[in-house]
Amino acid sequence: VSPSLLARRVGLAALALLMVPSxxxxxxxxxxxxxxxxxxxxxxxxxxGVAEQGSGVWYGVxxxxxxxxxxIEVSGLxxxxxxxxxxxxxxxxxxxxxxxxxxxxASWLALEGGYAVRAFDSPLGYQKWTIPAVGARISADLGMxxxxxxxxxxxxxxxxxxxxxxxxxxxxxxxxxxxxxxSGGLTLGVFYRxxxxxxxxAPDGRLEQFDLLGVSLGLSLGRR
Amino acid sequence: xxxxxxxxxxxxxxxxxxxGAQIRPQAADTGLxxxxxAFDAADVGxxxxxxxxxxxxxxxxxxxxxxxxxxxxxxxxxxxxxxxSADATMREAxxxxxxxxxxxxxxxxxxAAALLRARREVTxxxxxxxxxxxxxxxxxxxxxxxxxxxxxxxRVRYQGAGLDTLLxxxxxxxxxxxxxxxxxxxxxxxxxxxxxxxxxxxxxxxQLAARRVDVVVERLRVDTTEMAPExxxxxxxxxxxxxxxxxxxxxxxxxxxxxxxxxxxxVANSSLPGSTVSRGAVVLGGTxxxxxxxxxxxxxPVLPIEENIQYNRLLRDTWQxxxxxxxxxxxxRRRFAPLRVRATAAxx
Numbered sequence: 001v002s003p004s005l006l007a008r009r010v011g012l013a014a015l016a017l018l019m020v021p022s023x024x025x026x027x028x029x030x031x032x033x034x035x036x037x038x039x040x041x042x043x044x045x046x047x048x049g050v051a052e053q054g055s056g057v058w059y060g061v062x063x064x065x066x067x068x069x070x071x072i073e074v075s076g077l078x079x080x081x082x083x084x085x086x087x088x089x090x091x092x093x094x095x096x097x098x099x100x101x102x103x104x105x106a107s108w109l110a111l112e113g114g115y116a117v118r119a120f121d122s123p124l125g126y127q128k129w130t131i132p133a134v135g136a137r138i139s140a141d142l143g144m145x146x147x148x149x150x151x152x153x154x155x156x157x158x159x160x161x162x163x164x165x166x167x168x169x170x171x172x173x174x175x176x177x178x179x180x181x182x183s184g185g186l187t188l189g190v191f192y193r194x195x196x197x198x199x200x201x202a203p204d205g206r207l208e209q210f211d212l213l214g215v216s217l218g219l220s221l222g223r224r
Numbered sequence: 225x226x227x228x229x230x231x232x233x234x235x236x237x238x239x240x241x242x243x244g245a246q247i248r249p250q251a252a253d254t255g256l257x258x259x260x261x262a263f264d265a266a267d268v269g270x271x272x273x274x275x276x277x278x279x280x281x282x283x284x285x286x287x288x289x290x291x292x293x294x295x296x297x298x299x300x301x302x303x304x305x306x307x308x309s310a311d312a313t314m315r316e317a318x319x320x321x322x323x324x325x326x327x328x329x330x331x332x333x334x335x336a337a338a339l340l341r342a343r344r345e346v347t348x349x350x351x352x353x354x355x356x357x358x359x360x361x362x363x364x365x366x367x368x369x370x371x372x373x374x375x376x377x378x379r380v381r382y383q384g385a386g387l388d389t390l391l392x393x394x395x396x397x398x399x400x401x402x403x404x405x406x407x408x409x410x411x412x413x414x415x416x417x418x419x420x421x422x423x424x425x426x427x428x429x430x431q432l433a434a435r436r437v438d439v440v441v442e443r444l445r446v447d448t449t450e451m452a453p454e455x456x457x458x459x460x461x462x463x464x465x466x467x468x469x470x471x472x473x474x475x476x477x478x479x480x481x482x483x484x485x486x487x488x489x490x491v492a493n494s495s496l497p498g499s500t501v502s503r504g505a506v507v508l509g510g511t512x513x514x515x516x517x518x519x520x521x522x523x524x525p526v527l528p529i530e531e532n533i534q535y536n537r538l539l540r541d542t543w544q545x546x547x548x549x550x551x552x553x554x555x556x557r558r559r560f561a562p563l564r565v566r567a568t569a570a571x572x
Contacts, residue, residue, distance in 0.1 A: 044496040140480050142477045142515050143473050143516075147515060173487040173490070175480075192484070207496055209492065
């Protein structure tokens with residue numbers, strides 16, 4: 001799956017969310033929002049003691065559907081990771097498609113599971129990651145109507161890429177702040193996500209890390 | 225003859241004043257004046273002749289003078305011993321003008337009684353209506369003068385604009401001033417437009433006579449009071465104030481911010497070069513701190529200031545109450561706007 005194909009799939013998924021019948025929102029408790037996302041991604045890899053870092057701008061679309069206590073989140077991003085030092089490294093084009101289902105078990109706690117596919121394309125070849133995730137999210141109303149902050153921790157079991165063994169350890173952390181008026185309208189968000197993958201241990205192992213600091217701006221329909 | 229004249233003068237005059245002096249102010253007509261002068265001079269024959277000449281010379285339209293001349297002629301005839309003639313003359317006088325006034329206090333009681341008897345045998349109804357009058361429907365009345373020969377009940381009905389309403393009724397013995405109300409507390413009985421006041425003389429269930437006064441009724445414009453303007457925004461007091469920052473909420477936000485900064489750092493692999501990790505975590509943590517403070521400030525509870533709420537309510541209620549009063553008064557004024565009643569023709 002090439003990055004451009006991934007992006008197309010993400011776009012289709014977002015479109016599908018947008019086409020959720022308006023009756024869902026009319027019945028109360030249903031809400032759909034679509035946002036554009038732009039962020040600065042960073043990647044760090046150590047393979048057999050050799051470190052490589054890259055970073056670049058990533059952009060894409062994110063869609064959220066909430067019905068009652070259940071929330072579905074789909075996002076798609078693409079961008080570039082350019083080597084941070086001119087001495088070495090390769091420029092890689094990347095893309096990812098991510099989906100997650102979240103269930104609120106309390107006003108401040110939600111459990112979630114998700115699946116992500118991330119792919120990179122470079123002169124050396126094509127690399128695709130599949131990343132399942134389970135985790136929890138803590139959120140809090142910050143006082144102002146519609147302003148909510150959250151912290152999310154996930155375990156990423158058996159993240160894998162063809163030609164590589166599954167990761168021995170996969171963790172993700174995300175924190176964010178989202179302003180989303182209760183009656184719908186413009187939404188604004190900022191988030192930071194970090195994913196860590198360990199394949200074995202140093203010095204022979206492979207360590208991967210991917211992070212993204214992004215902002216989102218979009219529209220929401222429906223009422224919380 | 226001189227004795228008869230003197231007796232007539234004595235009969236006509238209860239007081240010492242001569243007959244001519246009693247009626248002269250009313251006698252505009254020269255013939256009537258000379259007749260009365262003759263009576264003053266105890267020349268009854270000349271007086272009677274002058275009255276007859278006056279009656280013969282007066283046009284039929286001079287009903288008032290004819291009636292007065294007839295009345296005095298009837299009095300003279302009665303004292304001349306001609307009761308039948310006196311009776312007939314008096315009837316003619318009353319028929320000519322029902323408003324002819326028989327001043328019983330100034331006449332000999334026998335003469336007055338005889339003339340009154342004669343008057344009451346005439347079925348006649350006279351109506352005098354003002355050419356134009358302005359009437360407040362709620363408190364005023366259209367004033368009408370009616371005179372009858374034969375006593376009865378005088379009723380005034382208004383017909384017009386699809387209405388046929390009995391407005392007034394009075395028991396009339398000779399002449400009466402009739403106040404015709406055009407409305408009552410429930411509303412206006414006479415609607416603007418053309419109509420007719422039908423004045424009827426009834427005796428029991430039998431209508432004896434009727435006169436009609438064609439009228440045009442107009443509703444006059446009234447001045448209404450302007451509604452009071454709403455109190456200016458500056459006049460209202462602030463009804464709420466912000467309460468204190470919620471410390472638990474702020475602490476919760478700050479804790480979340482700390483977690484947002486710490487968790488990525490904890491998750492991050494320290495073996496990797498990761499300056500962007502700490503940078504991102506700090507940015508997010510700082511953003512959450514800022515968001516927590518802004519949220520805590522913006523989310524302070526809104527507390528009512530009861531004293532100001534009461535003040536504003538009183539201000540608003542006073543204004544609304546005043547306007548309700550003005551509206552009611554304006555409505556009353558419009559509803560009971562004065563009516564101008566104009567008689568378009570003489571009573572017929």
